[in-house]
Structures are given as structure tokens and as C-alpha cells.
Amino acid sequence: MKALQIILATAIAITLASCSGTTKPQLQEKPVVVRTQPFTEGKPIEINFQKGEDFYHPLIVFWIEDLDGNFIETIYASQSIATGTFRFGESEGKNWKPGERRRPAALPYWGHRRGIKAPDGLYLPTPQKPLPDAITGATPKTDFTIKSFVKPDLKEFKIYMEINQTWDWNQYWHNNRFPDDEEYKTSCQPALIYMAEVNLSNTKQPIELKPIGHSHPSGKTGEIFSDISTLTTALNIVQKVFVTIE
DSSP states (O other): OHHHHHHHHHHHHHHHHHHHHHHOOOOOOOOEEEEOOSSSSOEEEEEEEEEOTTOSSOEEEEEEEOTTOOEEEEEEEEHHHHHTEEEEEEEETTEEEEEEOOOTTTSHHHHHHHTOOOTTSOSSOOSSSOOOGGGEEOOOSSOEEEEEEEOTTOOEEEEEEEEEOTTOOOSSSOTTSSTTOTTGGGTSSOOEEEEEEEETTOOSSOEEOEEEEEEOTTSSSOOEEOOOTTOSGGGGSEEEEEEEEO
16 A cells, blocks of 8 residues: 555656646746937937847847938947957967957948948958947847937938858858858858838838848958848848837
């Protein structure tokens, strides 16, 4: 009788443990809010970024242009590219430490559209001349919202996002595609460019940014290539990104 009681107690314990494991709620990460101030005053906007299944520490930049294609201002840029200093910038034996890195293949379309050439000939910020703190920040690890604004006299504009993630080789963009191009190897699949046209009088519906092409694979030019059929996981870094007018 005593043995039977022990067997029953053990069975009940196992059942309860099993049920507990299957019903344990999964914690959801809260979206991060990033506030930027590209102008001293203006019309508030929100950029909502929902990460995709292949999101893994990408470099991201948002900027605005007028409808004629004239660059106006950067709204947000990942801190590494904005300062020219990367967390894994220099190696010491088997270890890495923060240091200066030049990554022309990272976000080249934005760099060339911005049009500011550094002394080394690259269209990138440097540690000596970084972007202002008011428009930079560490890339969030989860979904995020950028709260910013645009100039009050700007009624219509284009908003762009460029995004790039290293080590995302695929069958087309493999590590031997351009064996003599070291900059290509820091980018793998080239940066993707998203765009939406915004009218500040439209406050009813979110405006989604859609992919319109990819950048030069090693950042040598500011070209945009509309054929993105060769990209795979790069298209899954983002699930959805859209703008709302407050």
C-alpha cells in the first residue's frame, strides 16, 4: 500500500511539473522608445520599427529628403556608424575592444546622399567629426519607436531607411563573390533601402516604408539597385516599419 502511494505521488508530481512547463507565460520584450532632435522645433512624427525573424544587431539609419530628392537631415543613425567607433573595433590577441572602424559598405546610399566626404575620401562620419548626439543612439535589441519631428515648413517629404547586417551570406552573396574586395566582406548581403512619401496633412493612417532596392555591395558608389530578388535573410531583418503623424 505504501509503495502504491509513493508511485501515485511521483506520478502526480511529474504531471504537475509537465503542466507547469507548458503553461508558463513567455515574457514579451517591451518596445524601446528613442527620442531624437534633428531640428530645434517642428511637427512631431513617430517611426515604428518591428523587427523580423533575422534581426541581429543591424546598423540602421533614417533620413528625410524633399520630393525633388534633396537631402534634408538624418533623423536617426546607429551610434557605431554615426561616430565611426565600433564596439568590436580593434583586436587585442583573441579579444576585441572599442575602436575606430571605416565601414563604407555598411550604409553607403545614405552616406553618399548626405554628401559629406571625410579626409580619407569616404562618405562616413569620423570620431573627429561624428553626427550630433541628438540624432544617434545604440541600435535597440527589440522593436522600437523613434519619436522625432520635421521642420514646420516641410509639408511633404520622403523618408528613407537603410539597414545592413553583417555575416548574412547566402548562395548568391557568398564570401567568394568578390574575393579581392575586402569591404564587400564586411557587408555580405548589401544594405537594403526602404522609402515612403509622407504628407503631414495625412494624420489618419500609418505610412509604411517599403523596400525599393539595395546599395552598392562594397559602398564604392551611391547607386541604388532596384533588383532585390537575390536577397534572402536581409529581407527578414525588418517585419514592418511605418511612420505616423502625431
